[in-house]
Amino acid sequence: MKQKKAIVALVALMMSATAMAQTKAVRVESPIVSEKDFVWYVEQKEAWKTQTQLHPQDEKAWLNYYHAAHYMGWWGTKSDSVVREVMSEMKHAIPDSYTYHFCAYRAVMSGHSDEKDGDKYAEAALANLPDELQFFDYDQWVCYLAMKGQEERMAQLAKRYFNSGLYSENVLRYSYNELVGMEQDGIYIANGDAAIIPKWLIQEGMGLFKDKTIVCISFLAVKAYREWLSKKLKVDFPQWEDGGYASYDAYERALLQILIDKFGSRLYFSTTTPSSNLEPWEKNLYNEGLVLKYSAKPYDNLAVKRRNVEQRYQLDYLRVSFRPEWTVGQRLSANYAVLLADLLPYYAKHDQQRYDWLMNLLVSAIDNTSMSEERKQEFRNLLIIK
Numbered sequence: 001m002k003q004k005k006a007i008v009a010l011v012a013l014m015m016s017a018t019a020m021a022q023t024k025a026v027r028v029e030s031p032i033v034s035e036k037d038f039v040w041y042v043e044q045k046e047a048w049k050t051q052t053q054l055h056p057q058d059e060k061a062w063l064n065y066y067h068a069a070h071y072m073g074w075w076g077t078k079s080d081s082v083v084r085e086v087m088s089e090m091k092h093a094i095p096d097s098y099t100y101h102f103c104a105y106r107a108v109m110s111g112h113s114d115e116k117d118g119d120k121y122a123e124a125a126l127a128n129l130p131d132e133l134q135f136f137d138y139d140q141w142v143c144y145l146a147m148k149g150q151e152e153r154m155a156q157l158a159k160r161y162f163n164s165g166l167y168s169e170n171v172l173r174y175s176y177n178e179l180v181g182m183e184q185d186g187i188y189i190a191n192g193d194a195a196i197i198p199k200w201l202i203q204e205g206m207g208l209f210k211d212k213t214i215v216c217i218s219f220l221a222v223k224a225y226r227e228w229l230s231k232k233l234k235v236d237f238p239q240w241e242d243g244g245y246a247s248y249d250a251y252e253r254a255l256l257q258i259l260i261d262k263f264g265s266r267l268y269f270s271t272t273t274p275s276s277n278l279e280p281w282e283k284n285l286y287n288e289g290l291v292l293k294y295s296a297k298p299y300d301n302l303a304v305k306r307r308n309v310e311q312r313y314q315l316d317y318l319r320v321s322f323r324p325e326w327t328v329g330q331r332l333s334a335n336y337a338v339l340l341a342d343l344l345p346y347y348a349k350h351d352q353q354r355y356d357w358l359m360n361l362l363v364s365a366i367d368n369t370s371m372s373e374e375r376k377q378e379f380r381n382l383l384i385i386k
Contacts, residue, residue, distance in 0.1 A: 023043040023044070023046065023047045024047065025044065025047040025048050025050070025051050025061070025064065026044060026047075027064060028041070028044055028048070028064045028067040028068045028071065029135070030067075030071075030135065030136065030139070031071060031074055031327065032193060032194055032326060032327060032328040033135065033168075033326045033327065033328075034326070034327055035327045036071075037075070038072060038075035038077060041068050041069075041071045041072045041074075041075075042068075042072060044064070044068040045065065045068035045069050045072065045082070048061055048062075048064040048065035048068055049065055049086075051064075051065070052065050052089065052090075052093065056093045056094075057093070057094060059094060059097055059098070059099035062090050062093070062094060062097075062099050062100070062103070063099050063102070063103065063136075065086055065090075066083070066086050066087070066090065066103045066106075067136075069082045069083045069085075069086045070083055070106070070110065070112075073110075079112075080111070080112050083107060083110070083112040084107075084112055084113070086103075087103065087104065087107050087112070087113065090103060091104075098125055098128045098129070098130060101121045101122075101124040101125035101128075102121075102125045102136075102137070102140065104118070104121040105118040105121035105122045105125060105140070105144075106118075106140065108121065119148075122141070122144050125141070126141060126144075129141075133160070133161075133164065134166070135166050135167075138157065138160070138161040138164065138166065139193060139197060141157055142154055142157050142158050142161060142197060142200060143193070143196075143197065145157060146200065146216070146219070146225070147216075147219045147222050147224070147225050148222070148224045148225070149224045149225055149227060149228025149229075151228065154200065154204075155200075155204045156204075158200040158201050158203070158204035158205065159201075159204040159205050161201055161205070162201040162202075162204065162205020162206065163205060167197075167198060167201055168198075168325060168326040168328070168329040169317070169323075169325075169329075170317065170321075170325050170326070170329030170330070170332060170333055171194055171198050171326060171328060171329045171332060172198045172201065172202060173314060173317050174198075174290070174329075174332040174333070174335075175195075175198035175199050175202060176202055176208075176314065177289075177290055177308075177312075177313040177314060177315075178199075178268075178270070178290045178291050179199060179202065179208070179209040179212055180209070180308075180312045180313065180314075181288055181289050181290060181291060181304075181308040181312050181313065182209075182212060182268050182291065183266070184211055185211050185212070185213075185266060186211075186212050186213075186266055186267075186268050187212070187213045187215060187233070187259065187263055187266050187267050187268065188212055188213070188214050188215065188268050188269075188270070188291070189215045189217060189256070189259075189267060189268065189269050189270070189273070190214075190215070190216065190217065190269065190270035190272065190273055191216065191217045191218050191270075191272075191273055191274065191277065192270075192272060194272075194328045194332070195270045195272055195273075196214060196216045199212070199214045200214060213229075213232060213233060215229065215259075217252065217256075217273070217277055220252055220255050221240070221248065221252075223239065223240075223241065226239075226255075233259070233262075233263075235258060235259065235262055236258075237255055237258065238251075238254065238255075249276075252277075253280055256277075256280075256281075257280070260281065260294055264294065264295075264296060265293065265294060265295050265296070267293070267294040268288075268291040268292065268293050268294070269285060269291065269292040269293075269294070270291060270292075271287070271290060271291065271292055271335070271339060272335075273292075278292070281294060284296060286298075286299065286301035287301060287305065287339065288301055288304045288305050288308060289304075289305045289308040289309060289313065289339065289340065290308075290313075290336075290339055302342070302343070302346070305340070305343060306343060306346070309340060309343060309358065310354070315336075315361050316361075318333055318336065318361050318362075318364050318365040318368070319360075319361065319364045320364070320368065321368045325369075330368075330369040330370060330371070331369075333365045333366075333368065333369060334365060334366050334369050334371065334379050336361070336362055336365045337362045337365060337366055337379045337380075337382050337383060338379070338382060340358065340362060341362070341382045341383050343358060344358065344359060344383060344385055345385050348385055359383060362383055363380065363383065366379045366380055
């Protein structure tokens with residue numbers, strides 16, 4: 001009986017391996033562009049591995065092989081050993097290539113390498129940038145240069161990124177609306193690529209909102225970034241390296257508290273910021289539409305939200321989508337329903353025309369996503385006035 005079970009398991013394993021071997025190798029995008037499930041990334045890892053074996057000098061194959069292995073880890077499965085295996089194979093095949101240096105830097109930053117200093121790989125890659133850059137190239141190096149406080153180099157690449165037309169229009173428009181709702185010299189604090197990068201692109205590519213300072217919370221762990229921010233905002237930060245804090249979380253909160261103490265109501269947080277980052281100040285954060293503003297005193301934030309919706313935000317893009325959108329772009333569009341639904345009762349009572357306008361916009365924002373019908377209905381339910 002045990003032998004029979006073993007044979008069945010072996011046959012199933014062989015069938016699975018055969019299916020993977022027959023899977024067509026497809027370009028692996030970032031999950032913020034096009035999110036797939038765990039099995040898809042596993043299948044693509046095997047498909048692209050086959051391509052690297054057939055064409056050992058094909059940098060495109062190696063890049064996709066690496067990305068498939070890397071994104072397997074997004075599903076709660078440890079991919080460390082898998083990524084390390086990919087990097088070992090790549091180092092043997094194309095050690096002096098742009099792609100190897102790109103992936104080696106990323107492996108260091110993701111903790112998939114025993115090396116601690118990824119800068120040598122970053123600078124080697126930047127010294128040999130391809131003539132035609134893709135999404136991953138722009139995203140990685142714009143962040144790297146910003147994190148290192150190299151503002152001029154970052155600005156040049158961010159402008160090039162914007163002009164390339166590669167970035168999601170919906171994400172750019174969402175970021176535009178976040179920024180246009182802020183007051184002069186506001187400081188925007190957030191985490192996450194889709195919250196931070198498009199704002200640099202708008203500033204450098206469009207020349208707009210240059211008075212706003214964009215602060216990436218996770219970058220505060222980097223001394224060079226802290227030094228850049230300290231100089232830009234004319235504020236003194238204690239150094240993590242000097243010790244004195246029980247944990248890094250405590251240190252990070254201390255830095256944010258310094259900014260709050262100095263700038264007060266000039267500070268805005270993204271609504272996508274993890275609640276753990278906002279917890280110490282949650283009672284002083286007021287929703288003004290797409291951002292949370294810090295204020296030591298209560299005020300009529302709903303009046304400001306109405307002003308933003310009626311006078312500042314550009315919302316007509318939510319009515320119809322003319323091209324496939326990034327996964328994160330669709331989620332941000334649906335997020336308008338979450339953040340603006342509380343205006344509907346006011347408009348239903350005081351301005352029926354405005355109510356109809358906003359309701360139609362929010363329903364369109366939901367319907368134009370590729371979410372399941374069940375998920376769409378969950379968002380629509382937020383619009384019901386009780």
